[in-house]
Amino acid sequence: MVTNTPDLIGLLRKMILIREFDELAIRLRKAGKIYGVVHPYVGQEAMAVGVCANLTNADRVTSTHRGHGHCIAKGADIKRMMAELFGRVDGYCKGKGGSMHIADFAVGMLGANGIVGGGLPMATGAALAAQLDGKGNIAVCFFGDGAVAEGEFHEALNISSVWKLPIVFVCENNQYAANNAVGVQHQVTDVALHAKSYGMPGLTVDGNDVLAVCEAARAAVERARRGEGPFLLEGKTYRWHGHAVRATPPPETRPAAEIAQWKERDPIAHLAADLIARRLLSESELGSLHRQVQADLQEAVAFADASPFPDPKDILVDMFAAPA
Amino acid sequence: MREISYAQALDEAVAEEMRRDERVITLGTDFTGNPIKEFGPARVRYTPISESVLTGMGLGAAACGYRPIVNWRMVTFSFVAMDQIVNQASKIRYMFGGQADFPVTYRCGVGGGMGSAAQHSQSPYSMWMHVAGLKIILPATPADAKGLLKSAIRDNNPVVSFECSRLNAVVGPVPDGDHTVPLGIAEVRRSGTDVTVVGLAYYVQEALAVADELVGEGISVEVIDPRTLVPLDVETIRASVRKTGRLVIVDEAPPTCSAASEIAALVVEDRATFRALKAAVQRVCAAPVPVPYSPPLEKAALPDRAGIIAAIRRVIDF
Numbered sequence: 210m211v212t213n214t215p216d217l218i219g220l221l222r223k224m225i226l227i228r229e230f231d232e233l234a235i236r237l238r239k240a241g242k243i244y245g246v247v248h249p250y251v252g253q254e255a256m257a258v259g260v261c262a263n264l265t266n267a268d269r270v271t272s273t274h275r276g277h278g279h280c281i282a283k284g285a286d287i288k289r290m291m292a293e294l295f296g297r298v299d300g301y302c303k304g305k306g307g308s309m310h311i312a313d314f315a316v317g318m319l320g321a322n323g324i325v326g327g328g329l330p331m332a333t334g335a336a337l338a339a340q341l342d343g344k345g346n347i348a349v350c351f352f353g354d355g356a357v358a359e360g361e362f363h364e365a366l367n368i369s370s371v372w373k374l375p376i377v378f379v380c381e382n383n384q385y386a387a388n389n390a391v392g393v394q395h396q397v398t399d400v401a402l403h404a405k406s407y408g409m410p411g412l413t414v415d416g417n418d419v420l421a422v423c424e425a426a427r428a429a430v431e432r433a434r435r436g437e438g439p440f441l442l443e444g445k446t447y448r449w450h451g452h453a454v455r456a457t458p459p460p461e462t463r464p465a466a467e468i469a470q471w472k473e474r475d476p477i478a479h480l481a482a483d484l485i486a487r488r489l490l491s492e493s494e495l496g497s498l499h500r501q502v503q504a505d506l507q508e509a510v511a512f513a514d515a516s517p518f519p520d521p522k523d524i525l526v527d528m529f530a531a532p533a
Numbered sequence: 534m535r536e537i538s539y540a541q542a543l544d545e546a547v548a549e550e551m552r553r554d555e556r557v558i559t560l561g562t563d564f565t566g567n568p569i570k571e572f573g574p575a576r577v578r579y580t581p582i583s584e585s586v587l588t589g590m591g592l593g594a595a596a597c598g599y600r601p602i603v604n605w606r607m608v609t610f611s612f613v614a615m616d617q618i619v620n621q622a623s624k625i626r627y628m629f630g631g632q633a634d635f636p637v638t639y640r641c642g643v644g645g646g647m648g649s650a651a652q653h654s655q656s657p658y659s660m661w662m663h664v665a666g667l668k669i670i671l672p673a674t675p676a677d678a679k680g681l682l683k684s685a686i687r688d689n690n691p692v693v694s695f696e697c698s699r700l701n702a703v704v705g706p707v708p709d710g711d712h713t714v715p716l717g718i719a720e721v722r723r724s725g726t727d728v729t730v731v732g733l734a735y736y737v738q739e740a741l742a743v744a745d746e747l748v749g750e751g752i753s754v755e756v757i758d759p760r761t762l763v764p765l766d767v768e769t770i771r772a773s774v775r776k777t778g779r780l781v782i783v784d785e786a787p788p789t790c791s792a793a794s795e796i797a798a799l800v801v802e803d804r805a806t807f808r809a810l811k812a813a814v815q816r817v818c819a820a821p822v823p824v825p826y827s828p829p830l831e832k833a834a835l836p837d838r839a840g841i842i843a844a845i846r847r848v849i850d851f
Contacts, residue, residue, distance in 0.1 A: 301629070312632060312633075314596065322621075330586040330588065330589020331589045336593075338596075365586050526631070530626065530689035
């Protein structure tokens, strides 16, 4: 089922939730409440939300190291996500995965991934399964511009095209692979141009315009559902924070003017202003949307904090599946 | 009982499992025979030479209800898919908290002795043993080739099937019907009282030949075939060593951090088994070199019967 009339307020609410979830995760990381590394999705919210608006739970997505946005957009529960960041038993992975390995198979979210490009093959396999099922479900693979330099990108696009797999490759071109600008890593910086090499359609959209992303994704998703094969969709976007938030994050190396320029193109402010101008949303409704998101996040933190840590005696649990 | 080759037994295993369960699909750059004729092009997929994407596709399709068999052909090619094996396949179930099962089988030829030179003569059993999360089968007979591969395909975990190239043409009896061999159970191929020889893959038959040869000298050799390396049936090996007091392990991988090393460690770590030892444990492994091409060099690189006999004499004369 494709959402033919996007629930505009719903899109806005999800984008705000993703942003505030990650802003909160950054604060919690700095406060030492959560461990390891967080890769914030802030600034890129329109990509996950615009694409996933066209998907059902029977459609599968794979994600990246910057995966919180994809989880939330696909319908994962922020309470269990937060519990995972806290390393607690009620987290999606019972505390075994952390930020970079959140998955919720029940909603078709096949996992974040710590390896750039690592999710491309798995998404392609999910697309093969969907093709064999023949029920019109599809797979979506989210990846960044950095993954385009990996062999797995090229292998996945080629085999998907040869087999006409129902998959949409979604490149979130946030202009930087870790701390290196796209222009010093790729001769071809418009990722969608690679589609031609693999005999599939490709399109570059404004990745900070959720409606543009949603429209483009809808066409690609519907095409895949009809069995017409893969599509390469690129959204130009930008992450507001550094590559990773950890105990001692590296200094910001991107030009301040560039960051400021992209913040002017805030996908959330853009949609909110648009809805207010079209009288589909009032300032006070926007305020209550924000308050509701904050309340939901407080609830998620309380849930995570109340969940116990895993018992070390369970260290070997989940290694192997029980015999068939 | 029918007599068929190791290679035929492997093909039969795949065909029978595809007949038994329509969720079993197979991906590879080539197949023996014409499996498309029976199973159709949807389930038998001729693929581009893209080991990395194929390895990961196996996981993706497995997560979505299928039971893919991905054929790397030679283990050599699996190294191209290192990310998908080491970072994904071996970790995916555990790191996601056991949310999903990944019933995928990765098949590949292993071992030297075929004049295939350095890259295509490898036996990296221990590399994949070391990466916790993969099950590993290593059949040494046609019957086990069929029975273990069928069990691997039915297993709900990623399983690597190491198929010894030198055994492909070996013919042996294979039970009729739905013949399966459970993972994790070693086989005592020959009972003996003086020394335990654990052979891997091709070296099971070599150990048996040596055991025959030594009967005349009054040396009684017990030969054990682990059959699966993960899970490893260490208790059968330890029980044998407690009986014989002597252990020789024959493995055609180089000795450093090998399956042979692991077996030796597991045996000596056990108090009762350690106390029963009458001699230092001996490994008979490949020379620590890439397997060379020229016949006399290749022969020198790999274990042989003379080397096994010499090791047995060392533990007897200890």
